[in-house]
Amino acid sequence: MATEADSSSDEIDWRSEASSVEVTRRERLNEFYRKRLYEPGLIAWSDMRTRIGLSILSVYIAMAVAAVFGLWRNPSPNQAERLLAPFQTIQYPLGTTQSGVDLLALMIDSTPFILLMVLAGGVWATSLAVVVGTVSGYKGGAVDSAITSISDFVMAIPGLPLVIVLAITLSPENPIFLGVVLTINYWAGLGRSIRSQVLSIRQKSYVEASRTMGTSTPRIILKDILPNIMPYVMVNFVLAARYTIFASVGLYFIGVLPYTGQNWGVTLNNAYNQGGLFTFQALHWLLVPIVTIVGLTFALVLISQGMDRIFNPRVRTRLTGESETVTEENESATTESM
Amino acid sequence: MDYYLKRTAKIPITILAVATLTFGLIRLLPGGPFTQLRIELLQQGVPVEQVNARIEALQNIRPDAPLWQQYIDYLIGIAQLDMGESISLGQPVVDVIAGALPWTVFLVLTSTVLMFVIGVLVGAVQAYWEGSRFDQFFSGGSIFLMSVPYYIFAVIFVFFFAYQFGWFPTGNAVDRGLEAGLNPTYIISVLHHAALPIIAFTIGGIGSTALNMRGNSIQVLGEEFVEVARLRGLTDGRIATRYVAQNAILPMYTGLLLLIGFRLGGTVVLEEIFSYPGLGYYLIEAVNANDYPLMMGCFLVITVTLVVAVYIADLTYGLIDPRISTGDSDGY
Numbered sequence: 001m002a003t004e005a006d007s008s009s010d011e012i013d014w015r016s017e018a019s020s021v022e023v024t025r026r027e028r029l030n031e032f033y034r035k036r037l038y039e040p041g042l043i044a045w046s047d048m049r050t051r052i053g054l055s056i057l058s059v060y061i062a063m064a065v066a067a068v069f070g071l072w073r074n075p076s077p078n079q080a081e082r083l084l085a086p087f088q089t090i091q092y093p094l095g096t097t098q099s100g101v102d103l104l105a106l107m108i109d110s111t112p113f114i115l116l117m118v119l120a121g122g123v124w125a126t127s128l129a130v131v132v133g134t135v136s137g138y139k140g141g142a143v144d145s146a147i148t149s150i151s152d153f154v155m156a157i158p159g160l161p162l163v164i165v166l167a168i169t170l171s172p173e174n175p176i177f178l179g180v181v182l183t184i185n186y187w188a189g190l191g192r193s194i195r196s197q198v199l200s201i202r203q204k205s206y207v208e209a210s211r212t213m214g215t216s217t218p219r220i221i222l223k224d225i226l227p228n229i230m231p232y233v234m235v236n237f238v239l240a241a242r243y244t245i246f247a248s249v250g251l252y253f254i255g256v257l258p259y260t261g262q263n264w265g266v267t268l269n270n271a272y273n274q275g276g277l278f279t280f281q282a283l284h285w286l287l288v289p290i291v292t293i294v295g296l297t298f299a300l301v302l303i304s305q306g307m308d309r310i311f312n313p314r315v316r317t318r319l320t321g322e323s324e325t326v327t328e329e330n331e332s333a334t335t336e337s338m
Numbered sequence: 339m340d341y342y343l344k345r346t347a348k349i350p351i352t353i354l355a356v357a358t359l360t361f362g363l364i365r366l367l368p369g370g371p372f373t374q375l376r377i378e379l380l381q382q383g384v385p386v387e388q389v390n391a392r393i394e395a396l397q398n399i400r401p402d403a404p405l406w407q408q409y410i411d412y413l414i415g416i417a418q419l420d421m422g423e424s425i426s427l428g429q430p431v432v433d434v435i436a437g438a439l440p441w442t443v444f445l446v447l448t449s450t451v452l453m454f455v456i457g458v459l460v461g462a463v464q465a466y467w468e469g470s471r472f473d474q475f476f477s478g479g480s481i482f483l484m485s486v487p488y489y490i491f492a493v494i495f496v497f498f499f500a501y502q503f504g505w506f507p508t509g510n511a512v513d514r515g516l517e518a519g520l521n522p523t524y525i526i527s528v529l530h531h532a533a534l535p536i537i538a539f540t541i542g543g544i545g546s547t548a549l550n551m552r553g554n555s556i557q558v559l560g561e562e563f564v565e566v567a568r569l570r571g572l573t574d575g576r577i578a579t580r581y582v583a584q585n586a587i588l589p590m591y592t593g594l595l596l597l598i599g600f601r602l603g604g605t606v607v608l609e610e611i612f613s614y615p616g617l618g619y620y621l622i623e624a625v626n627a628n629d630y631p632l633m634m635g636c637f638l639v640i641t642v643t644l645v646v647a648v649y650i651a652d653l654t655y656g657l658i659d660p661r662i663s664t665g666d667s668d669g670y
Contacts, residue, residue, distance in 0.1 A: 242484075286497065
């Protein structure tokens with residue numbers, strides 16, 4: 001049913017939808033899964049960058065699982081020899097710190113915290129940006145200028161200094177709350193760019209058709225506009241997550257955020273301040289948290305670069321060429337129009 | 339002209355809003371920033387009136403006045419460049435900031451320009467030889483650079499070039515005891531101290547700039563007008579600069595506005611690592627010393643710097659893109 005609706009003109013669209021919503025709900029879900037998740041996923045997976053990125057990311061998820069289920073020992077002082085070099089013993093593969101803490105245990109221990117924070121930051125920043133961007137781009141007029149003025153103001157405040165000042169006021173210790181605080185004004189810039197995309201989409205004939213039919217604004221945004229900007233949003237979700245890591249580790253590193261036990265940034269800070277800078281023996285103490293941080297951001301950047309492919313209409317068309325159905329031709333057309 | 343007028347009018351409004359925000363934050367901060375100081379002074383046996391007078395001098399607002407009065411006093415103070423007195427340094431906040439601001443601007447400006455120029459050049463060459471060994475190598479490199487936070491470069495540089503090899507200083511903006519002036523010794527000292535922070539900050543941004551430029555250029559190279567220009571027999575140099583580069587840089591220039599904001603904020607971590615006495619450095623010092631007047635002063639000035647920087651960038655945008663000067667900036 002949805003197939004027919006998609007392939008035919010907008011006039012038929014509303015009629016068919018009105019007549020058989022009940023019957024096609026499951027089909028529509030299926031269709032949605034295939035077109036918005038499965039196919040983009042396939043394209044993304046065909047890209048080497050995404051594959052490498054996802055593989056690296058799975059290592060971090062494994063680390064988080066290990067931490068949650070206690071599969072590796074907890075970090076504690078004097079659990080091993082001091083400043084043990086990495087790759088010397090199987091027991092302490094990444095070596096130890098100056099106070100004899102197993103570095104691998106340190107890294108694993110803070111993974112769930114960091115992942116939760118990153119997820120929270122990404123979800124908060126992108127979802128707020130999507131809401132702000134779509135509403136302001138689609139509604140226009142007074143709503144638009146109000147929202148634009150507010151986001152202009154928010155954009156005028158530099159992120160990290162604001163977070164530092166807020167961190168003192170709120171001392172965010174919960175990872176989810178911390179993620180939100182870190183990206184407190186990240187949404188503004190992203191919202192602006194989503195708005196400009198929505199501005200071009202709202203000119204499209206099918207949106208205009210929905211509007212003349214009197215479809216409600218939330219429905220138009222949800223059904224007609226959101227699916228078109230989803231790939232862009234996904235890429236930016238990953239970039240927002242990367243920003244959250246950069247900001248959090250940086251602020252932990254300079255000691256502004258409240259310490260909630262050890263984590264990658266705190267370890268880096270300790271290594272930096274407690275003599276890690278002076279000898280080569282302590283170099284691994286600096287390098288282990290660095291590699292851990294860079295590994296995660298590298299995975300995220302690779303995934304975002306790979307997902308960028310979904311944007312590229314030529315790649316899309318090649319895939320649809322393999323199975324010649326009306327739907328998919330149509331699909332590539334919508335992608336192209338983005 | 340209407341656009342420029344509107345754009346200029348926005349500046350005082352934004353600054354007022356930010357000043358209101360800092361005022362609100364000072365009021366909001368746990369227990370009030372001066373509670374601790376007041377208790378300390380009272381415990382030392384200082385009379386109440388003197389304590390109040392001292393705190394008034396520190397914060398440029400009277401603690402016993404009603405809220406609206408405090409707010410107006412605060413705004414008037416800022417308008418007169420009076421931001422109170424730093425608790426930890428014992429100097430007026432304005433003096434501290436006046437000494438720090440030029441260094442931060444120098445750092446951000448130099449590294450952002452370098453980053454932009456290098457990134458654009460690399461990206462353009464990559465796009466021109468798309469798929470070549472050079473392109474593949476630098477694409478991989480760019481993705482890697484994008485995933486390394488700038489402060490990681492800073493830490494590694496400090497470790498090797500400052501502490502291990504001793505080639506560069508580990509703190510300050512110039513050698514101690516050097517008179518400021520336009521003499522070679524002074525300038526060399528400044529560059530020597532700024533080299534590592536600038537390089538670290540520049541490298542961190544090259545990756546995404548190059549990737550953006552590459553993407554935009556490839557898109558432009560596929561456009562018909564480039565083909566037409568070739569058929570017309572224009573020189574490669576002219577096509578590269580007037581046709582491809584200009585059209586590819588335009589969308590990046592808008593992104594640059596956002597980037598300035600992130601980079602100005604980023605100096606906080608950078609200056610702390612290099613002990614470089616800019617705004618960010620004093621912000622952290624103030625945070626660690628519970629020095630609220632200095633902290634809010636730094637925050638306010640960083641924000642105002644950003645507002646001004648974006649304003650300048652916005653105005654120059656019209657010079658690059660003639661379309662913008664007639665309509666408003668949002669004519670997507």
